[in-house]
Amino acid sequence: MNQSGVLVDQLEKTYPGPVRAVDGISFEVAAGEIYGLLGPNGAGKSTVVKVLTTLALPTSGTAQVGGFDVRTQPGEVRRIAGVALQEIGLDPVMKSLEMLRLQGRLFGMSSGEATRRAHELIELVGLSDATERRIRTYSGGMRRRLDLALALVHQPQVLFLDEPTTGLDPASRRDLWAEVKRLNRELQMTILLTTQYLEEADALADRVAIIDQGRIQLEGSPAELKAGVGSESINISFRNRELAEQARGVLAQLAAEIQRDRETIRLYLNRAAAAVPAVVRRLQQANLEPLSVTLTQPTLDDVFLKATGQRLAAPSGMEATQ
Numbered sequence: 001m002n003q004s005g006v007l008v009d010q011l012e013k014t015y016p017g018p019v020r021a022v023d024g025i026s027f028e029v030a031a032g033e034i035y036g037l038l039g040p041n042g043a044g045k046s047t048v049v050k051v052l053t054t055l056a057l058p059t060s061g062t063a064q065v066g067g068f069d070v071r072t073q074p075g076e077v078r079r080i081a082g083v084a085l086q087e088i089g090l091d092p093v094m095k096s097l098e099m100l101r102l103q104g105r106l107f108g109m110s111s112g113e114a115t116r117r118a119h120e121l122i123e124l125v126g127l128s129d130a131t132e133r134r135i136r137t138y139s140g141g142m143r144r145r146l147d148l149a150l151a152l153v154h155q156p157q158v159l160f161l162d163e164p165t166t167g168l169d170p171a172s173r174r175d176l177w178a179e180v181k182r183l184n185r186e187l188q189m190t191i192l193l194t195t196q197y198l199e200e201a202d203a204l205a206d207r208v209a210i211i212d213q214g215r216i217q218l219e220g221s222p223a224e225l226k227a228g229v230g231s232e233s234i235n236i237s238f239r240n241r242e243l244a245e246q247a248r249g250v251l252a253q254l255a256a257e258i259q260r261d262r263e264t265i266r267l268y269l270n271r272a273a274a275a276v277p278a279v280v281r282r283l284q285q286a287n288l289e290p291l292s293v294t295l296t297q298p299t300l301d302d303v304f305l306k307a308t309g310q311r312l313a314a315p316s317g318m319e320a321t322q
Contacts, residue, residue: 141172
């Protein structure tokens with residue numbers, strides 16, 4: 001493994017109960033790559049980040065960050081890794097430059113070095129106009145950007161971002177995406193991010209692992225994963241789930257693969273457009289009247305549905321890519 005990457009082998013993390021938050025996952029992040037863990041709340045994404053950043057010990061398996069073992073060399077991992085967690089831990093009574101200078105001092109910088117680095121990062125994340133304000137007056141987007149700056153103080157080789165845009169408005173979210181891409185492009189920084197946003201994984205990640213119930217279900221580039229679903233799908237919506245289940249039985253012979261997601265049936269076909277008339281005729285013969293029939297190209301939503309049998313619900317304030 002390149003020394004700026006991440007290597008995870010059969011990693012498990014259990015809690016009393018017993019609760020198996022991470023269930024024997026393995027993956028590798030190459031140096032300079034943006035790698036995304038995509039999954040719903042409770043899938044195990046944040047637990048993986050906590051283990052990789054030495055905030056939690058693995059129950060079994062191994063993990064290395066930058067060539068250092070998270071269990072036996074935690075100090076070295078912390079030296080080369082930066083992390084912005086889902087829960088933002090900022091002192092509301094401090095100012096941004098004060099927090100950044102303090103972070104620099106904690107990493108062993110001199111007072112002058114810490115001050116210079118603080119000003120660099122304030123410019124980098126676009127908070128120059130807010131340095132005299134207390135952090136408690138910052139918006140959610142400003143707090144996210146400051147949290148990212150704190151993770152970058154010591155110029156890490158590997159950056160972990162745990163759901164970095166949760167709760168942000170669309171403009172702030174895209175600003176943060178642009179900054180993540182810039183860090184990766186200009187500094188060749190290795191970045192592992194977790195997200196429950198389909199659009200975010202598609203826009204940022206070189207490779208994506210779909211994680212559900214503590215296990216990786218699929219892994220690959222967004223383009224590869226979408227290509228694996230098939231060229232097109234026919235989506236048929238009904239008034240209720242009972243009608244959708246009836247339709248699945250009626251249409252089962254028309255497609256190699258068919259799935260029901262709540263009130264919608266999806267048929268995966270290589271030439272889906274040509275099959276639409278036959279699908280409509282079969283529904284009419286069975287006296288099943290759909291609310292809509294649409295034809296779509298595959299998205300990561302389709303990939304997640306195919307891998308797990310359920311749709312990844314878009315969090316409040318953000319719609320999944322269609």
